[in-house]
Amino acid sequence: MAKNQITQLSIHPDAPFDFDYTAYSHGWVVLSPNVWNPERRELQRTERLAGGKVVSLLIQGPGSVEKPEIRIEVSHSGKLSAGQEQEILAAVAHMFRVDENFAEFYKLCKKQGRRWKNLARGLGRLLRSPSVFEDVVKTICTTNIQWGGTKRMVAALVETFGTAQDGNPAFKTFPTPHAIAEVPPERFGKMVSLGYRSDYIHLLARRVSSGELDLSALLDPAISTPELKKKLLAIKGVGNYAAATLLMLLGRYDELPVDSVFRQFVSKKYFNGERISDPEAQAIYAGWGKWKYLAYWFDIWEGFDEKV
DNA sequence: TTCCAGGGGTAGA
């Protein structure tokens, strides 16, 4: 077997950009196939390119917030074409939201004062997956289950339906829709313990694999947020909480992810632990306009102003 | 054993 080649790629995002906080911004960093090394501050991930080639990515942020750089060490067999390099660069830029503009959010943060103004030094980007399919599947795996269960289910999907790189069987890609769709639904349910989510994820994989549903079209900025939410709610397994999470992953922060964590947090912090209605809880963030999700996220993530 | 989790679908009103 030929030894894998290494190719170094690099992205230079506009400042301010904080690699560490973006990588570690929420639970996605520890969901397979992502592997985060906290000591070395590296994100490792195995990726399948459009033509089927499987590569391993080691993603680092050696620059500073003011002179940011995302460095990608690609381990691959054979030669990497210019098109494949572009594909990898685009995938990583998408994961780290290199093209998103947070100036308006930072303005609100500075106005808010105290700890909020710390966000304006390049935070606000929440890590996402290279594909919308992966983000929808992972989001469905966060519903009505504890976080440990989410990690278990996603890891099982990758282990069972992912593709390993030659010579590197320990790490696999996130499954393609086709890899899931080609297995009969009943068998799929038995192969990975996803509970009642199994049918939703298999149906999603079938619709995407057949071309009936184009999830990448959801990234179109021309779609209004209400219209986008409607499209998300039309996906079986996606309700209000999951739609708000997916809107965030698609770069829209208008909606709050109302789940048990949100309810408990707002009740404890703003209502002395009293039982409150969802509209009362949501009203806390009304002043943040189209940035409500981020306001809530950094309200609950108290550690953001310490080094991760 | 029972409860419930980073809820959602469906039927019926």
Added chain:
DNA sequence: TCTACCCATGGA
């Protein structure tokens, strides 16, 4: 639009 009820799975 709102409510009641059901839905697998596994940890606490």
